[in-house]
Amino acid sequence: MKKLKIVTGIALMAILGFTSCQSEVDDVQGENPNTNSANSTTTTNLKRTSMYDGSFDDFLDGASCSSIVLPATATVNGTKLTLFSQLDYQQVLSIFGQFNNDQDTAVLQFPFKVKLSNYTEVTVNNQTEYNAILNACSSAEASSQNAISSVNISFPITILTYNLSLQQTGSIVITSKQQLYAYMSNVSSTELYSVNYPISVTIADGTKMTVSSDAELQAAITASLKTEAAIAAAVENRKKLETILVNGKFKVDSYISAGVNSATNYKDFTLDFANNLSITAVNLLNTTVNGTYALSSEVDVFLKLNFSGNASFALLNNTWKVTSFTASTITLQSSTNAAVTLVFKQI
Numbered sequence: 001m002k003k004l005k006i007v008t009g010i011a012l013m014a015i016l017g018f019t020s021c022q023s024e025v026d027d028v029q030g031e032n033p034n035t036n037s038a039n040s041t042t043t044t045n046l047k048r049t050s051m052y053d054g055s056f057d058d059f060l061d062g063a064s065c066s067s068i069v070l071p072a073t074a075t076v077n078g079t080k081l082t083l084f085s086q087l088d089y090q091q092v093l094s095i096f097g098q099f100n101n102d103q104d105t106a107v108l109q110f111p112f113k114v115k116l117s118n119y120t121e122v123t124v125n126n127q128t129e130y131n132a133i134l135n136a137c138s139s140a141e142a143s144s145q146n147a148i149s150s151v152n153i154s155f156p157i158t159i160l161t162y163n164l165s166l167q168q169t170g171s172i173v174i175t176s177k178q179q180l181y182a183y184m185s186n187v188s189s190t191e192l193y194s195v196n197y198p199i200s201v202t203i204a205d206g207t208k209m210t211v212s213s214d215a216e217l218q219a220a221i222t223a224s225l226k227t228e229a230a231i232a233a234a235v236e237n238r239k240k241l242e243t244i245l246v247n248g249k250f251k252v253d254s255y256i257s258a259g260v261n262s263a264t265n266y267k268d269f270t271l272d273f274a275n276n277l278s279i280t281a282v283n284l285l286n287t288t289v290n291g292t293y294a295l296s297s298e299v300d301v302f303l304k305l306n307f308s309g310n311a312s313f314a315l316l317n318n319t320w321k322v323t324s325f326t327a328s329t330i331t332l333q334s335s336t337n338a339a340v341t342l343v344f345k346q347i
Contacts, residue, residue, distance in 0.1 A: 035162055035194050038187040042195070042214045045221055050180040051117040051147035060092055060106050061114075065137040065146065069113035069121055076106045099275045117147050118185075119178050150204035150224035158196035159183065166192070204228045205299060227299065234297035241303070241325055242295055244346075245273040253329070253345035255316070265312040270347065279305070281313060289313045303332060316342065 036042045054067035060083075061068050071084045076095045083089065096104045111125045114133065124130045140146045157180075159172045169191070174180045187193065198212045203224035211217050250273070252266035268283040273293060281289040291307035301322040307313035320332035320342060327346065334340035 035166060035192040036187075036214070037192055038189060042217065043184050043187060045148075045217055046180060046195075047184040048146070048148040049151045049153060049221070050177040050184065051149075052115060052119045052178070052181075053147060053149040054115060054117070055149055057086075057089065059096065060089070061108065063114075063134060063137060064149070065140070066114040066116050066133065068108065069115055072112045073109040074106045075109070077102075077104060097277075102275070119181065148221060148225070150228040151221055152202045153177070153180070154200040154202070155180075157199050160194045160196055162192040162194070164190060164192065171196070204231060230299045231297070234299055234301050237322070237325075238295050238297040238301045241301060241322060241330070244325065244327055244330070245293075245295075246275045248273075248327075248346040250330070250344040250346050252316075252342070254341065254343040256342075257315070257340045259339075262312075262315075271344065279307070281307070281310075302335060303330075318342075 052067075053064070054061075055064035057067050058064055060074065068083075070086070070088075071082060073080065073082045074092070075081075076092050077098075079095060081088070081091055083092070092106060110127070110130075111123050113121050113123050115121050116133075122133075124133070137146070155177075156173050156175045159174055161169045161172065163169050172183065174183060195214070195217075197216075198210050199217075200208060201211055201217075201220050202208050203220060204227040209220050211220055250271045251269070252263050252271070255262045255266070266281075268285075269281045269289070270283075272280045272282070274280070277292055277294060279291040279293050281291070289307055289310040291305060291313065293306070294304040296302045296304070302319050303322055304319045305316050307317055318340070319335045321335050322330065323333050324331045329346070330344040332342040332344075334342075
């Protein structure tokens, strides 16, 4: 099921620029800032960044536009579970994590409730109703009207309000995403507003930024979406690497530490990555070294190795950054020491 984001039943404003006179003096900021209308780009940006983010349970429902309202019942890889709180999500993740090359499925039992991007809750009675929600999500995403979850605004912030003569009429303190969403969804056609900058935001990779204008807010959103795309690409690369590891057998082609290549220590061993996250290294004399591995991704992909019972293989115990990979060669770099590298070659 595709991961999507939506606001159901509420039309998002078109992304239009609004140009205004900036000659008057504002008694809060010292000068009249860019003043926005219901149809301005800033309104769209603030609305999309303040939508309800339902992506935290995507592993369960596959839909970032909404989240499942608990309690709910799901059949996970054939096992029926009743989820009473988010603590029960670990049961789902544990079942999914048993094997890394199977097709994980979570089938929700109707009826269940979902919380949508506009903060409303609706009951879904059957697959037809749920498909309608998912299709609306797809349309919102295709038209760039879906939620932007990669920018988090630090609250409170202050909104300054103006009339159409650009005279300041008041100010509103916004203390939450939901309050900001409600304000941006109901900006009157007879009023203008501005954000009382600076404000603080955090983007997808955890970077905190100070934003001092509408233009800087747009730049922060653009940067965050690029980072989010890189994170999504890393997830896809992680899945591809899982398939390569499980479907092949490998040798240590190179292990360089302190400028010395010690690959000869492993030349007689074949490494077999199993789909239960275990590794077995076996040589011609049937000497066996056992270990485990784990793949993760952020902006990059990481491979964690953990061997026991063999001093040479224990040297490989590390969290390795995957610098490149193909179906035949996987090149790794120590995440703590860039001078330490490891190369696996498929046999």
